[in-house]
Amino acid sequence: MMKTRQLKISELLRKGMLPITLILLIFSSCSTKKPNSRVVLNKQYKDEILAGREDLKMHLITASTTGISVAVSIDGEMVWSEGMGYADKEVLAPAKPETKFRIGRTTHMLTAMLIAKLQEEGKLNVQDSFYKYIPEFPKKQFDFNLYQLGVYSAGFNEDELSKLATHEEYINLKEYIQSQATDTLAYPPNEYYAVSDYGMAMLGILAEDITETNFAKLxxxxxxxxxxxxxxxxxxxxxxxxxxxxxxxxxxIAQVVNAPAIDLRYCAPAHGYLSTADDLNKLGQAILKAGFFSQESLDLFFTKNVLNNGFETNRGFGWWISEDMAGRKIYVQAGSTVGGSSMLAVYPEQKLVVSLCANISDDLGQLPGQKIANTFLAKIDPRKQPEEPVSKEEKPTSNE
Known part of the structure; x- marks a missing residue:
């Protein structure tokens, strides 16, 4: 039918019988219209969304953030998804739910999830030595396993890829791994813990090696x-x-400027992904119950590691495990890198998931995720904050 219509238009044009304004109207009606931004504003949470918007506006001002997006879901339903500020300030392109931001270390949880799925498929065991799978890797003074890499206790120092990101000598993941392959471990495994981008990259190279598949494709x-x-x-x-x-x-001098050009693909398992607040929120929903991940994998993510001296850390496999002031359990991952930041907070008991992304680094942890979560928690699970402990002198005495 479209072909017939085009033939008719061509014939009329040839005969000079079609006004130019009508031609423009016809072709504009044939063009594909871009769908509107998928903003979600659930009226049931109107007050909470309005309060959250104020938190975002304040963050844009106080943290000199150019653009930010947020997504909030409750029991698997998205109740708020919106962007604020600019995705690109030079052309005044607004930030939207579909805007993709650099997520920094939030990438760690993706790598942890990949390793967990490979374990579910029987391709590895996280309690095995790293050398079982890559025996040719230079021997350290201590052995370490995959689990210790995922909970940051394998013996590698904390490192900041945000500062290394402009290094051009690393062409790919393999070259980055080789750059520190002969270094000694900073401490005996599981005696201490320090968040290590290099350790997470080692899990990425291991996944590549045992599947013979490029990390990004895998x-x-x-x-x-x-x-x-x-x-x-x-x-x-x-x-x-x-x-x-x-x-x-x-x-x-605290002036917001364009970030330098960088290529983060060499450290893909640690810092190398773009994402949206909506996608991070979907990922948070996927770990609220066994389904895509087995219960064994969920236990791997959300069981705190215990060091050799008995100290219980706040680290699970690729996740940070915490509680808020009212005692609610939270699973968190957050990241900051050159030109981007993100955070994901999952409240498993309340089935609340809050995610944020921004296009500037957040080294001080100022993203207002906790404030926004508290506003929604006040509605779905109101709890009193713990009272200040009563001193011995003020403690009431018993009549007994």
């Missing part, structure tokens, strides 16, 4: 596509990526 096939996280992609600076946020940072 992550896409095993985790992202299966969960429908189609907006979570490798941050490839060479590709045109739809809805990618422009990255910014603050210079030495």
């Amino acid at each position: 992550m896409k096939e095993t985790i992202l596509d299966t969960l429908g996280l189609h907006e979570t992609v490798i941050d490839n600076p060479l590709l045109i990526t739809e809805n990618r946020a422009a990255p910014y940072y603050q210079n030495y």
